[in-house]
Amino acid sequence: MTAAAAPAASPATTGEQPGVRLARSRRNAELSLLLLALVLVAAYGATVEATVLDTVTADFWMPTAVLAALFLAMHVAVRFLAPFADPALLPAVALLNGIGVGFLRRLDLAKADPGDRETLAIFAGNGGRQLAWTLASVALAAGLLALMRDHRSVSRYAYTLGLAGIVLVMIPAVLPARYSEIYGAKLWIIIPGLGQIQPGEFAKLALLAFFAYYLVRKREVLSLASHRFLGIDFPRGRDLGPVLAVWALSVLVLVFEKDLGTSLLYFGMFVVTLYIATERVSWLLIGLILFFGGAYLAYVLGGVIGGPFANFHLRAEIWLDPFADPYQDGYQLVQGLLALGSGGLFGAGPGGGEPLEIPEVQNDFIFAGIGEEIGLFGLSALLVVYLLIVERGLRAALAVRDSFGKLLAGGLAFTLGLQVFVIVGGISKLIPLTGQTTPFLSAGGSSLMANWLLIIVLMRVSDAARRPMTGGPGGTAARPGGGPPEQLHGAPTEVIRP
Amino acid sequence: MPELVITVARFGFLILLWIFVFTVVGVIRRDLFAGARSGRLVAAPRTVGAATGQPAPKPAKAKRGRAAHQLVVTAGQLAGTRITLGEAQITIGRAEDSTLVITDDYASARHARLVPRDGQWFVEDLGSTNGTYLDRAKVTGPTPVPLGVPIRIGRTSLELRP
Numbered sequence: 320m321t322a323a324a325a326p327a328a329s330p331a332t333t334g335e336q337p338g339v340r341l342a343r344s345r346r347n348a349e350l351s352l353l354l355l356a357l358v359l360v361a362a363y364g365a366t367v368e369a370t371v372l373d374t375v376t377a378d379f380w381m382p383t384a385v386l387a388a389l390f391l392a393m394h395v396a397v398r399f400l401a402p403f404a405d406p407a408l409l410p411a412v413a414l415l416n417g418i419g420v421g422f423l424r425r426l427d428l429a430k431a432d433p434g435d436r437e438t439l440a441i442f443a444g445n446g447g448r449q450l451a452w453t454l455a456s457v458a459l460a461a462g463l464l465a466l467m468r469d470h471r472s473v474s475r476y477a478y479t480l481g482l483a484g485i486v487l488v489m490i491p492a493v494l495p496a497r498y499s500e501i502y503g504a505k506l507w508i509i510i511p512g513l514g515q516i517q518p519g520e521f522a523k524l525a526l527l528a529f530f531a532y533y534l535v536r537k538r539e540v541l542s543l544a545s546h547r548f549l550g551i552d553f554p555r556g557r558d559l560g561p562v563l564a565v566w567a568l569s570v571l572v573l574v575f576e577k578d579l580g581t582s583l584l585y586f587g588m589f590v591v592t593l594y595i596a597t598e599r600v601s602w603l604l605i606g607l608i609l610f611f612g613g614a615y616l617a618y619v620l621g622g623v624i625g626g627p628f629a630n631f632h633l634r635a636e637i638w639l640d641p642f643a644d645p646y647q648d649g650y651q652l653v654q655g656l657l658a659l660g661s662g663g664l665f666g667a668g669p670g671g672g673e674p675l676e677i678p679e680v681q682n683d684f685i686f687a688g689i690g691e692e693i694g695l696f697g698l699s700a701l702l703v704v705y706l707l708i709v710e711r712g713l714r715a716a717l718a719v720r721d722s723f724g725k726l727l728a729g730g731l732a733f734t735l736g737l738q739v740f741v742i743v744g745g746i747s748k749l750i751p752l753t754g755q756t757t758p759f760l761s762a763g764g765s766s767l768m769a770n771w772l773l774i775i776v777l778m779r780v781s782d783a784a785r786r787p788m789t790g791g792p793g794g795t796a797a798r799p800g801g802g803p804p805e806q807l808h809g810a811p812t813e814v815i816r817p
Numbered sequence: 818m819p820e821l822v823i824t825v826a827r828f829g830f831l832i833l834l835w836i837f838v839f840t841v842v843g844v845i846r847r848d849l850f851a852g853a854r855s856g857r858l859v860a861a862p863r864t865v866g867a868a869t870g871q872p873a874p875k876p877a878k879a880k881r882g883r884a885a886h887q888l889v890v891t892a893g894q895l896a897g898t899r900i901t902l903g904e905a906q907i908t909i910g911r912a913e914d915s916t917l918v919i920t921d922d923y924a925s926a927r928h929a930r931l932v933p934r935d936g937q938w939f940v941e942d943l944g945s946t947n948g949t950y951l952d953r954a955k956v957t958g959p960t961p962v963p964l965g966v967p968i969r970i971g972r973t974s975l976e977l978r979p
Contacts, residue, residue, distance in 0.1 A: 348844045355837050362833060364824040369818045406848070407841050414837060471913070538894075539922055668827035693831060700834040707841055716895050721918045778850075787901045 345406040352410035354643035358553030360417030367425045370670030390723035401782035419760035452764035456771040481529030505576040520769035531726035534596035580753030592730045655687035681762040709736040716783035728780040885977035893973030907931040923971030
C-alpha cells in the first residue's frame with residue numbers, strides 16, 4: 320500500500336461532495352432559533368403586563384434581557400467548546416426556562432399590592448429568584464461544558480459518581496425532619512436562613528452515569544450468561560448485583576422519604592438503561608409488571624394497614640375520584656383540572672387566568688397554571704418542545720460511536736421524558752399525582768440546575784456524535800500507515816481500563 | 818390597554834409559539850436529510866452480485882463521482898451508527914481509542930482499519946484473532962471496499978454508503 324498519490328487526489332474528490340455538508344456545525348441555526356425563543360419570552364412578558372397591569376411598563380424587557388445575555392453567552396460558549404452540538408437543544412431549553420421565569424413573575428405580579436405592581440424589581444419574588452437560579456445554572460452548565468471535553472471522561476469517575484449518588488439520596492433520609500422535611504416529603508437539605516436544595520435531582524445524573532458505565536462493562540455477560548426461566552433470560556445475580564443494590568437502596572430510601580415520583584423516575588431510568596444495554600424486551604416487560612404489581616400492592620396495603628403506604632393510597636383514591644372530597648383531599652387536583660378546563664382551546668391569555676386558586680401552582684401545578692392561560696393550543700406546543708428535546712437526546716444516543724455515550728444519552732433523554740410524563744400525567748389525571756417538578760418551568764433551583772447539567776451532557780454527547788471524522792490539517796492519507804497520532808486527534812480522552 | 822391589542826397579543830403569542838416549534842422541526846429535518854441526495858440514506862443493504870435496477874456501483878466507478886461518504890453499521894450492537902468519512906483512516910476494534918469502538922466478543926482490541934487512497938477506501942486486517950471478512954471473503958491484505966458491500970467483524974457488519 321503506497322500513498323504517493325493520495326494527498327493530491329483525495330481532498331478534491333471528497334471536498335465538495337454532499338457528505339461533507341453533514342459536517343456543518345449548525346451554530347447559526349442555533350443562534351436564530353435562540354433569538355426566536357427570546358422574542359417569544361419578551362412577547363410573553365409584554366402580554367402579561369398588558370393584561371395584569373393594563374399597560375406595558377418601560378421595564379418589561381428587563382428579565383428577558385438578563386435571560387438573553389445569559390443564553391447568548393451560553394451560545395458563544397457552545398460555539399467554542401462543543402461546535403458540533405445539536406442546534407435544537409439550547410433554544411428549546413431557553414424557551415421553556417424563559418416562559419417559566421415569565422410565568423413565575425406573572426404570579427408575583429398577581430400577588431403584589433396593586434400599587435406596587437408596576438415597580439416590581441426584576442429579582443423580586445419567586446420569578447426573580449428563578450431568574451437568579453437560571454443565572455447560576457447556566458454558569459454552572461457552561462463550567463461543566465468546559466470541564467467535560469469528552470463525555471467518555473465521565474466513565475473514569477463512574478464508581479465515585481455512583482457512591483456520590485447514593486450519599487446524595489440518603490442525606491435527607493438521615494437528617495432530622497427539621498432540616499429535611501417540607502410538606503411531608505423528606506427529600507430536602509434545608510439550610511436555615513439560606514434556602515433548601517433537593518439532592519435527589521443531582522443524584523439522578525450521578526446514578527445514571529454509574530449505571531451506564533457498569534452496564535457497558537457487563538453487557539456481554541448480561542446478555543450471554545443467563546438462566547432461562549419461564550421463557551425469559553435472566554442474567555446471573557452476581558453480574559447484576561451491584562446495580563440492583565444501588566437501585567434497591569435508592570428506591571427504599573425514596574419510599575422512606577415519601578417521594579414516590581422520584582422513586583418511579585429512578586425505577587424507569589434503571590429499567591430503560593438495562594433495556595438499552597442488553598437489547599432485551601423482556602426487561603421492559605419485567606419492569607412494567609414489577610411496577611404495576613408494586614403500585615397495586617402499595618394501594619391495597621395502604622388501604623388495609625396504612626403506615627408507609629397510606630400516602631400512596633390517598634393519592635390513588637384522589638386520582639380515582641378527585642371530586643369525592645373537592646374541598647379537602649382533592650382540592651389541588653380539582654383546582655388544577657378546573658384551570659385546565661377553563662383554559663379551553665386557546666386559554667385566557669397570558670396574565671388572564673386565576674392561577675393563584677391552585678395550591679402550589681409555582682411548583683407541581685405550573686403546567687395547569689400555564690395551561691389556563693395559553694390553552695390546549697399553547698400547552699401542546701410546550702409538550703412538543705419537550706418531545707423535541709427528548710428526540711434530540713435519543714438521536715444523539717443513536718449516532719454516538721461508543722456504548723457508554725449511547726447509554727448515558729439514551730438514559731438521560733428518557734429520564735427527562737419520563738419526568739414530564741409523570742408530572743403532566745399527574746395534573747391531567749391520567750396517572751396518580753406524584754410530586755415532581757416540571758423540568759425548566761417549575762420554581763426550584765435544584766431541579767433547574769440539575770436539568771441544565773443534563774442538557775449539557777446531551778449536548779456534549781451530540782457534539783461527539785456529529786463531529787466529522789477528519790484528521791488533522793495534514794490529513795491522514797498523507798502518511799503511509801498513519802497510526803496512533805491521528806486517532807488520538809479524534810479521541811481526546813483515553814480511557815485506561817484496570 | 819384596548820381589548821383589541823390584548824387579543825392580538827394573546828393569539829400572536831400562541832402563533833409565534835407554534836412557529837418556533839415548526840422552525841425547530843425544520844432545522845432538525847434539514848439536519849436529518851443533509852447529504853441524502855435522493856433518499857438513498859435509508860436504502861437497503863446491497864450485496865455485490867445483486868442487480869438493483871440502477872447502474873451497479875463498481876469499484877472502477879466509485880473513483881469518480883460515486884465516492885463513499887458514510888460508513889454505516891448495519892448489524893451488531895452499534896447498528897444504525899453512521900460515521901461521516903473524511904480523509905482520516907477509520908480504526909475499528911475494542912480499544913477505546915478506536916474510531917469505531919465495538920464491544921463484540923469476537924472482535925480484537927485493534928481489529929481492522931479503513932484507509933482512503935485516491936478516493937477509494939481499503940480495508941485492512943490488523944492481525945485480529947477472528948479475522949475480517951469482506952462479504953464472504955476473508956481479508957488478508959489491503960482490499961478495496963466497493964459501496965454497499967458488508968465488512969463483517971464478529972457479529973458486527975459495516976458498509977460504505979455514498
